[in-house]
Amino acid sequence: MRDTGKETVAEHYGKLLGIEPPWEVRTAQLDLLRGQVEIEVAWNESALVVCPECGEPCARHDHAPAREWRHLNVMQFLTIIRARVPRCACSEHGVKTVRTPWAEPGSHFTLHFELFAVQVIAACRSLTQAADLLELGWDGVQRIVDRAVARGLARRSTDGVLYVGLDEKSFGRGQRYVSIATDIKGARVLEVVPGNDQAAGESLWQALPAEQRSRVAAAAMDMSAGFAAATRTQAPQAAIVHDKFHVAKLLNDAVDQTRRAEHQQLQAAGDDTLKHTRYLWLHGQVPEAKRAGFAELLEINLKTARAWAYKEQFVEFWAQPSVAHGADFFAQWRRSVMRSRLSKVKAVAKTLHRHLTNLLTYFLHPITNAVSEGFNSRIQAIKADARGFRRFANYRTRILFHCGKLNLLPVLPSSPTH
């Protein structure tokens, strides 16, 4: 009776795991102390093995040393599969470890576990939370993320990507940057690379196969020289469209610098007019409660107010109906700015004038880096989850995992046919 019972437990686990001949479950033991179920799977010695490279049946050479795979928990018990996988001696490929039906080569997890883990990680706010839920260490979670992204990238199609965004993001402390490429219509991150210079821009472009790269119609980017130069070498046909968020930021900074200088001047004379007004000048919308006060500020003859007005006027540039209208609008705006004595705004007008050709492309390809901006909070959260990215590579794969719209899931073997 006892023997039969033991067999039944092994058979039972065999069915649960979907183990089929010539693999079989030898033993299934419950280790109450460790809270663990350990399942030993073995290969039927009389069966032929198949070379993992060419699929030809061949003789069994020997067995690889015993290995373990983490499987889905049985009830509350952590479940481990243990096996010595046979190695074949293929006449063409030499000695190779055969493939197991329950795991991808090189993984320490079964397919079922990885499938579950990928979904848990995708749903979690942080890697810590995922690690806790999965009862895994950080490295284990990171390995699952890496493998999922490798799977997703191998399956990814970039056919039809016509609009690309290149954008830098701050990374780590100090002036360190990473750059990301986005598929603007597909609203997904295509690649993440360290740095923000021309070489970084070129690496980003190379995320697209050469043929698709040559079909990209336009790319949104800031006015730094690096990304534009990279675009000219990697996708010379693509129109460069300088991103309106970056233009808005330049103008905002000019207003802010003007305010700071003017505030210092006024304060030296005991005038607190500009105190606590910083955000009123920067945001498009002034809060209801501050509106009356702000209207009064605009009545006073302040340099800050004039700089603010030029910034506000420029918003209309983007609404022009054509390249010709855009060019006319810009010429008028610039003339007016250059007659002013607002050195910071004048500097921005000069920069914009230098890049005018690639500002006017907006009227042919109205694209921006809004997709990239939209990923900011997610990327910030990944960055804040600091323990996980000692290495840039971890950071990259985690951004691609969460923002790449990749097909990350492993494919389970077809269900048993018996």
Ligand SMILES: [Zn+2]
């Ligand atoms: Zn072979």
